[in-house]
Amino acid sequence: MKTIGIIGVGNMGESIIKALLKKGVKKESIIFSEVKKERARAVKKNFGIKESGKLSELVSGADYIILAVKPQDSKTVLSEIAPFFDLSKIIITIMAGVTTSNILSAIGKPVKIVKAMPNICVKVGEGVIGITHNKTVKKEELKKVKDLFEPLGKIVEIGEELMDAMTALGASGPAFFLLFLEAMIDAGLKIGIPREKAKVISAQVVKGTLKMLEEEGIHPTVMRDMITSPGGTTISGIAVLEEKAFKGIVIEAIEKASKRAKELSL
Numbered sequence: 001m002k003t004i005g006i007i008g009v010g011n012m013g014e015s016i017i018k019a020l021l022k023k024g025v026k027k028e029s030i031i032f033s034e035v036k037k038e039r040a041r042a043v044k045k046n047f048g049i050k051e052s053g054k055l056s057e058l059v060s061g062a063d064y065i066i067l068a069v070k071p072q073d074s075k076t077v078l079s080e081i082a083p084f085f086d087l088s089k090i091i092i093t094i095m096a097g098v099t100t101s102n103i104l105s106a107i108g109k110p111v112k113i114v115k116a117m118p119n120i121c122v123k124v125g126e127g128v129i130g131i132t133h134n135k136t137v138k139k140e141e142l143k144k145v146k147d148l149f150e151p152l153g154k155i156v157e158i159g160e161e162l163m164d165a166m167t168a169l170g171a172s173g174p175a176f177f178l179l180f181l182e183a184m185i186d187a188g189l190k191i192g193i194p195r196e197k198a199k200v201i202s203a204q205v206v207k208g209t210l211k212m213l214e215e216e217g218i219h220p221t222v223m224r225d226m227i228t229s230p231g232g233t234t235i236s237g238i239a240v241l242e243e244k245a246f247k248g249i250v251i252e253a254i255e256k257a258s259k260r261a262k263e264l265s266l
């Protein structure tokens with residue numbers, strides 16, 4: 001069994017640990033390092049995994065090294081761990097805006113890197129994770145990394161040039177969608193449905209719609225046609241959304257988020 005070392009156990013690091021344990025990875029195969037003492041104690045207590053006091057020890061003892069610190073901490077961490085890398089190890093970075101070439105130049109020698117961009121839904125095993133890698137990572141090695149991340153959600157292989165787009169659509173995506181959900185709940189209130197009931201109805205509309213799309217294997221437009229009858233209620237609502245350029249607004253928002261992701265890149 002390979003050893004997985006996790007540097008930084010915040011929101012994401014913890015979700016990854018949970019998913020790995022759920023997948024059946026033995027706790028003895030996971031080591032972690034976390035600067036916040038209290039947090040480190042909680043991780044040891046909750047998951048029973050071993051803490052590594054020094055990053056050098058963690059890297060030397062692990063086959064996969066997951067970098068889950070904030071992007072602004074990447075330089076410090078990378079310079080500390082650089083001397084302990086060789087081509088037998090794989091770096092898996094989930095840091096937004098830190099490219100494989102940023103990492104390569106910080107390490108200063110050939111190294112295997114997989115870059116993964118998850119979203120917050122990995123917490124419940126229903127995330128979407130964009131994955132890319134540098135040339136030194138072999139096909140079978142990438143497959144093993146994908147297997148590791150599989151319990152976190154759906155994995156989408158994507159070119160590194162599209163990682164900012166992935167950040168906008170996949171990582172920020174839930175926030176855009178939640179705004180729409182909030183609007184539906186408010187709309188329910190406006191037309192007289194009590195708040196809690198409006199919430200239940202709106203959430204079930206979303207859940208059922210996604211389930212039906214998946215089970216029937218149909219495109220959203222096809223499903224929308226099924227509930228849009230001539231002169232009916234749906235087309236009356238859609239006409240308003242089209243008049244206010246709803247799709248155009250969403251496209252513009254996601255494009256803007258993608259540009260911002262590029263601006264924030266190191």
Ligand SMILES: NC(=O)c1ccc[n+]([C@@H]2O[C@H](COP(=O)([O-])OP(=O)(O)OC[C@H]3O[C@@H](n4cnc5c(N)ncnc54)[C@H](OP(=O)(O)O)[C@@H]3O)[C@@H](O)[C@H]2O)c1
Nearest residue numbers: 008010011012033034035068069070071094095096118120
């Ligand atoms: N949250 C998301 O939805 C999301 C989505 C996609 C990608 N990401 C990426 O995932 C990474 C982690 O995000 P997060 O939300 O989990 O951040 P987080 O909650 O801040 O977790 C990072 C943890 O690493 C610790 N840390 C900092 N320097 C360290 C070091 N040298 N050694 C060990 N631990 C160290 C931090 O401690 P301090 O706070 O004391 O520095 C913190 O507890 C980020 O790079 C982010 O870009 C996050």
